[in-house]
Amino acid sequence: MAIQFTNSTFDHIDIATSHRDEILLELIDTATTTATRQLEALAIRLAEALAQEARIEPDPAAAQRYAASAGLLKKSRFPFCFAASDRIGKAFRAEIAALGVAAAHVEQLPSHSLAPDLEVDKKLSLLKEGHAIEALHAERFTALNARLGHLLGRDALSAAESPFRAQVVLDAIHEAWCDFEASKAAHHLVYPLLQSENCADFGAIYQALNTILVKRAVLPNLVVPRAEAAKPAPETNDDPVTSRLRTMFSQDSAPGPVKDRPLGGALPTLFHDDQVQVTAARNELLAHIAAIQRSGAGPIGTPSAEEGATLLSHILSTMPAEARSRENLHTIDLLIRVFDAVFRDAGMPPEMKALIGSLQVPVLKATLKDKEFFFSDDHPARRVIDLLGRLAVGWDRKAGANDPLYQTILRSVKRIQSDQRVGSFADALADLEAWVGREESAEMQALASSVVSIVRQEKTRVALKQAKYEVALRVGTGEVAAFVETFLEEKWVTVLTLAYSVKDEKPQAAGNAVKTMDDLCWSVKPKITMEERKELIARLPAIVENLNKWLDAIRWNEPERVKFFDDLAKCHASIVRAPMELSPERQLKLALSVAQKAAERRLARQAGRPPEPQPDEFDRQVKELGRGAWLQFTGKAGMKVKVRLAWVSPLQSHFIFSTAERVEAISISDDDLAKSLRQGRAAVLSLPGFVGRALAEALHADGDASFNDPAAKAA
Known part of the structure; x- marks a missing residue:
């Protein structure tokens, strides 16, 4: 330095x-x-x-x-x-x-x-x-x-x-x-x-x-x-909540240059006392917590689901003046909001709320030593609370305390309570994630056949979407003859879907199918000069041959195929037999006429096309779903079933939900799932990032002035 x-x-x-x-x-x-x-x-x-x-x-x-x-x-x-x-x-x-x-x-x-x-x-x-x-x-x-x-x-x-x-x-x-x-x-x-x-x-x-x-x-x-x-200053891409949290805690010990004051009679203040005071206040708070635990005063036992974050509230209301630094008050206040969110969760059984609520003091000690709990999703204590919140929603009270999930959560909670250090959260997290890994592995074995089938279907849907896009690019210009437009939309989409489906095995297939389509579109456009007509006559046999190969591949053998090639031959004949040696003025008028008709056809198609639906909050909910999330579906008879998201397709277009017994319950597309949420036939019970959402809710609900005077709030 x-x-x-x-x-x-x-x-x-x-x-x-x-x-x-x-x-x-x-x-x-x-x-x-x-x-x-x-x-x-x-x-x-x-x-x-x-x-x-x-x-x-x-x-x-x-x-x-x-x-x-x-x-x-x-x-x-x-x-x-x-x-x-x-x-x-x-x-x-x-x-x-x-x-x-x-x-x-x-x-x-x-x-x-x-x-x-x-x-x-x-x-x-x-x-x-x-x-x-x-x-x-x-x-x-x-x-x-x-x-x-x-x-x-x-x-x-x-x-x-x-x-x-x-x-x-x-x-x-x-x-x-x-x-x-x-x-x-x-x-x-x-x-x-x-x-x-x-x-x-x-x-x-x-x-x-x-x-x-x-x-x-x-x-x-x-x-x-x-x-x-x-x-x-490190470059950060913080979201608004994280930025506000950083501002909040940086104000608790504001940085700045430190300079000794010249001697002037009284003892000089050599440095800003913020860090010393923050450390001293933190030690006072830890001593206060230890004193409460030793004496048994206050609600230090396991809280009931109705009590809420009473442990933290008691510590906040009884902490000595020496411990009331802004940092300590902010820390406790935010943790109260996090645990209150646990106790308010309608989808979580009361027994699970009580178990998670018993971690209030260990989490407080961990955050006093490491404020990254509020900023990093990877903080061990934060990951434990997030994971416990997700697992707790899935526990069925009918299974009782002997249920493996209940025993796993209970064991992790007791481990943290017996050793209230940050390292104990990491150990408990490892145990929880190992249990989840074993459960998910067994679940995937049970769902293997369904997964293979859905992945194949998703691959076909992606190929179909790409095929429709390529056809729309050509048809959208309005320059393609009407009968060719119909052919492309009804039959060549199928050809392109097949070509894109086998792209991994035959990379050249998709390019060949697209080129054949482009050659077809070129062949039905007007040919004004002799050179263009000669080129058409020379290329026609190969174009027709490629068209037939691809149509054979999709097994289109209906009478409509004969009619299409008959219409195509007539179109080519009319192009070749059109009057020759047109004057420049006539060529210009013909080109303008073709362009005008193409524009009219393009506008007519756009006017008849229904508008694309805009994503709403339910579409966004579907996009936020991750493996392990719990949802509740309501059947036609009003029966409710709670299921866990067991698998998400690679492109997030399909979801498989299973019961707590790893039995496949629901297989549904993203659009249908959003529709079910929109109609109230499905409801999300848990999402990833429990702590982050609780912090965002607390900061958003209170506004900017909420944490400016934590001492007043604690009084």
């Missing part, structure tokens, strides 16, 4: 050793104090993470170790906090001493070694997580290293040289855990859990250190461009 200075050159200023050591000691004390204030909350989060690992660990012995460690940390977190504070302070002193500065006495503490493979994994894990934390607070961390370098009379420190890098704290917490936990078998349990959501807020630490240095006049006018400002 580029660092800018107000001076044209960087001149190191000699700082007295005693003054420098005094500043370094103050930095150590400030960093230690700022980190220590967060240790109790950190211990609570680690205890919960250990408990979650115990719930999902398949090995009973390992699960017992996780559970025992979680219980120990919950009961005795203050001794752990004391050990961690001591380790962190001494680690900072050791790092300062490693820079060649004798700022304070360094007391060496014994370190704990794990098994060789675990030791390597620990070092790599903490190094990687440390880099991720530093990247999250890159502006403050970079500014701190520049100021430390200036204080020490050298260039800006690299991330690896910084005594306050995140890995120092992570290592200290791991060592403190080993001091605290007497059982060596549990020493390796904590370091994999030291991720940003479970660790200290380094933004606050780096801000406090920069504040001390600016107060001490160490590069007080340092300008640090924000990381976002250094990158060009």
Whole structure:
């Protein structure tokens, strides 16, 4: 990251050793104090993470170790906090001493070694997580290293040289855990859990250190461009809903250049506090959720179908002031709309609404950590809710709780509830999609014969459509004789349909049939010059031969065939016998007459052609249908049947619906399906993208001003 200075050159200023050591000691004390204030909350989060690992660990012995460690940390977190504070302070002193500065006495503490493979994994894990934390607070961390370098009379420190890098704290917490936990078998349990959501807020630490240095006049006018400002804005093709969501969340932490304010008596605000405040508010909200779950206060059980999104509403109404950031309020408000849409879904059984509704807290935690839930259809948590919403509609209450579909959904919900991390959604999604894949594979085997037949029919329909189009191009000019027009529309369409149907096996067939049609049309046009008539006479045998070959192929042997060739021969004879040596004026009049008659015929055909129907909302509904969607059809006797879209033809012109037992129920074309929807004989119960449609509905219903003051809405 580029660092800018107000001076044209960087001149190191000699700082007295005693003054420098005094500043370094103050930095150590400030960093230690700022980190220590967060240790109790950190211990609570680690205890919960250990408990979650115990719930999902398949090995009973390992699960017992996780559970025992979680219980120990919950009961005795203050001794752990004391050990961690001591380790962190001494680690900072050791790092300062490693820079060649004798700022304070360094007391060496014994370190704990794990098994060789675990030791390597620990070092790599903490190094990687440390880099991720530093990247999250890159502006403050970079500014701190520049100021430390200036204080020490050298260039800006690299991330690896910084005594306050995140890995120092992570290592200290791991060592403190080993001091605290007497059982060596549990020493390796904590370091994999030291991720940003479970660790200290380094933004606050780096801000406090920069504040001390600016107060001490160490590069007080340092300008640090924000990381976002250094990158060009990515090009997006967002739809209106996504664009509005991006605007909404970008306003929660608006980007902009960050500049230290000059000293003016009071402590300067080194950076915009938005990211620090957002992170702190997020941690406060997570702690609030954990407190509710521990105490059992509020409706934290499985909600009934009538209750709606009461879990999220309770969290919103009881959250402390420190957690009420715009980002948190927007997140909860939008999720309330999503889950309210689940509970309002008329096609979903109440039992399924309750199961999906029980995921309110896990989804909230996932979105607090990753806002891509609102922007990306591929977010694991969003895909789980979308898939559960689609599958839930298809569950038949008569099948009961022992139904395989019910058991699959229940198993996935319990898995997410027991391990409320984003990764648990990915695991549950994999299980759900595997089950769906097995069901669809078995279903396709049952429908195989119908699919083959429909694909063949669709291929013929496509060929017919192309054939009619090619004929219409020639007939539409009005230049073709009337009897030839009739022949092309009634018989040559069949020829072209056959040719296009075998295009894959005989690629030249369609081209030959089209050329034969063009030759026929050319042959019945007036031939004014002797050269044109000679060409007609020379080409006629081949034209007639090709016509007969194709008519034999479609087996047209009726008397009308004889009459057509008789009319064709008379037409050719009249063309050849027409008066010769016409004057230029006569040729022009004849050409104009032919063109006028052609135009009149073309206009007459257009006037008699019915207008093309315009697609309506029901046609659009049909186009949006995807495999797995559920529809309800109503029979003539009023009997309703719920069916699932099992197969869509390659060109989306035909649909096969099956029952929950994989029995083919309805096979219908796109036009007939749109007609059934239009007449109310069919209704769509579920469509893909449940979450996206709920968000679009929420934003559209509330208008632009709805989310401008989330605090007022939550009050």
